[in-house]
Amino acid sequence: MRTKTKMNNNSFISHKRIKFKKGFTLVEVLVALAVLLIGIMGTLKLHSYIIQANSYSKQAVNALSLAEDAAEKLTAIPMTTPIPDAFLAGSHSTGDTSVDINATATINNISYSTQWDCTPVVADGLTVGTRIVLTVSWDEKGNARSVQLTTIK
C-alpha cells in the first residue's frame, strides 16, 4: 500500500515534467528566428529610408531659411545709381560686397553655400530691373541638393 502511493506520486511528477515543462524545439525556434529576421530586414530598409528622409527635410528647412535670409538682405539694399556691387551682372557670393551674407554656413556638420546670379531685365532696350537667382546648395551624403529662389529687384 505504501509502495503503491509512492509510485503514483512519482508517475505524477514525471508526467507533469513532460507535459507542462516542455520547451520549444530547435526547429520551432529556428523557423521563428528566420521569420523574425525576414520581417526585421523588411522594416530595416523602411527605417533607413525614414532616417534619410528626415535628415533631408531638416537640411531643406535650414537651406530654405538661409535662402530667405539672403533674399531679404539683398532686398534691403537700396537700388542706387551706380548700381550696387551686389547687383552687378554675374555670379556673387559674400566677399565682393558689403552685404552680410555668409557664402558658406555650417549647421549640424552640413555645409551650405549661398550664391546669387544677377542679370539685367531689359524691356524695349531699357534696363528696368535686375533678375536675382539665389541658390543655396548642400551635399546630402553624395547627393547635390539645392534650393533656388528667383526675384527681380
Add this chain to the structure above:
Amino acid sequence: MKNQNTVNNENGAVLVIVLVLLVALILISIAIMANTRTSLKIISNEKNTVKNFYSAEAALNYTRSDVNAIINSLSQANFDKLDAGTAVNISTTVRTRSGIPDVSATLTKVKSGSPPTNSKMGAKNIFVNYYVITCTQKTEKVEIGTWVPYPKN
C-alpha cells in the same frame, strides 16, 4: 478533455508570438513613416510658398519700375480716363516683358489727382494717376500702390 488538450497544446506558439511581434513592428514603422511623409510634405509646401512669394514680388517690382511702358502698351485709348476701381489684366505683358512664367497681374486705377506731398512735383503742372498693382503667383498674392504723373493739358 478535448478542450483542455487544445489549451495546453503549445505546438506552434513561437510562430504566433513572432507574428504578433512582427505586426507590432510593422505598425510602429507605418506610424513613423506617416510622420516622415508629413514632414516631407510640409517642407515641400514651404519651399513652394517661398518660391511663389519671391516670384510674385519679382513681378511686382518689375511692374512698378516699368509701369509707364505697361500702361502705354495697353490697348485702351483713354486709359487715364478709366473709372476708378477698374482692374485691368496685365498678366500677358508682365509675363513676356519680365520673363516670369505663370504670374498673373492686374493694374487697378484708384484715383486721379495732385501729386503726393513730399514728391517735389508741382501740383500746378502735373496730374497724377494712382494705381494698385496686384501680382499673384499660385497661392501668393502681393500688392503695392504707385502713382504715375502726366502733364496737365
